[in-house]
Amino acid sequence: MKPRQVAAFSGDSKTIRVVGHRGARGILPENSIVGFDFALSIGVELLEFDVLLTADDVPVITHNHEFHGSGVRGPDGAFLNGERPRVSSLRMEEVVRFDIGRLDGTTDYGRRFPDQAQMDGVRVPRLSELLRLVSQPKYEHACLMLELKSDPDFAQDSAVRERIVSVICRDVCEAKLADRTLLHSFDWALLAECRRQAPDMPVSFLTQLQESEDDVGEDSAILVTPDLDRPDISVPDEVSRAGGSLWCPYFSELTADDLARARELGLCVAVWTVNEPEDIDAMIDLGVDAIVTDYPGRVQRRLSDRGYRWTR
Numbered sequence: 001m002k003p004r005q006v007a008a009f010s011g012d013s014k015t016i017r018v019v020g021h022r023g024a025r026g027i028l029p030e031n032s033i034v035g036f037d038f039a040l041s042i043g044v045e046l047l048e049f050d051v052l053l054t055a056d057d058v059p060v061i062t063h064n065h066e067f068h069g070s071g072v073r074g075p076d077g078a079f080l081n082g083e084r085p086r087v088s089s090l091r092m093e094e095v096v097r098f099d100i101g102r103l104d105g106t107t108d109y110g111r112r113f114p115d116q117a118q119m120d121g122v123r124v125p126r127l128s129e130l131l132r133l134v135s136q137p138k139y140e141h142a143c144l145m146l147e148l149k150s151d152p153d154f155a156q157d158s159a160v161r162e163r164i165v166s167v168i169c170r171d172v173c174e175a176k177l178a179d180r181t182l183l184h185s186f187d188w189a190l191l192a193e194c195r196r197q198a199p200d201m202p203v204s205f206l207t208q209l210q211e212s213e214d215d216v217g218e219d220s221a222i223l224v225t226p227d228l229d230r231p232d233i234s235v236p237d238e239v240s241r242a243g244g245s246l247w248c249p250y251f252s253e254l255t256a257d258d259l260a261r262a263r264e265l266g267l268c269v270a271v272w273t274v275n276e277p278e279d280i281d282a283m284i285d286l287g288v289d290a291i292v293t294d295y296p297g298r299v300q301r302r303l304s305d306r307g308y309r310w311t312r
């Protein structure tokens with residue numbers, strides 16, 4: 001039998017799961033409690049988010065290793081101008097002085113999400129805040145795709161890796177959510193460490209073979225992912241060999257053959273990040289297990305119109 005959280009990400013002939021990417025980045029501040037709560041409140045039970053450690057080893061939910069001016073304002077209320085504070089150099093008490101409630105529409109990144117609400121007083125959450133949110137009885141079906149971010153500067157440092165995994169897993173276990181959490185990463189060495197420290201928690205392998213223009217304004221993952229862009233390599237076989245329960249390819253790189261192979265290997269396949277209606281339709285046609293999206297309501301709507309469910 002599949003572990004509970006893997007079953008929650010698995011589809012069937014009439015079910016495709018919807019995963020709220022960073023909550024609901026298309027319409028609410030990314031990686032924010034307000035965004036996560038919104039996604040859960042519309043019946044999207046699966047959340048993807050990114051976790052980094054502060055200087056004082058607090059797991060926080062934010063995507064980039066440095067705060068960028070495109071979506072972060074300082075204590076003076078102005079978007080960061082040139083300065084890029086590094087999360088791993090800030091203590092938690094400093095992290096919460098920044099406001100992540102708005103996007104700067106003059107930046108490339110800000111222009112990507114013209115529908116995102118503009119809010120004030122939104123803080124980078126601790127991982128523990130999200131764990132508390134999903135621990136409420138009304139969200140008992142929620143499951144988490146917890147992305148561990150590795151710092152490319154320390155990707156070779158096994159002590160750093162051990163610390164990241166142990167601190168994050170401790171929070172998840174203390175919240176008693178180990179059976180509702182997938183450990184997810186582009187960094188296969190980090191996932192190997194997850195297997196070592198938390199063998200009961202399923203792992204989810206992200207892949208991206210080529211840099212995508214869709215990701216402008218964000219940290220790239222290419223540096224920490226093994227080179228899988230070779231004709232002699234079957235990515236699903238590599239994921240399976242590495243102990244993966246899920247494979248998460250960039251959606252436009254998934255072929256029908258690889259999807260079929262993943263199924264033979266018993267892998268659940270969740271594609272990221274699918275936002276445009278024609279791409280959503282293509283993924284429904286392909287028959288993936290789950291769609292990771294910045295617009296969970298939009299994917300619900302396509303599924304609903306086409307007679308699919310996203311929960312059982």
Ligand code: MG
Nearest residue numbers: 048049050147
């Ligand atoms: Mg992520």
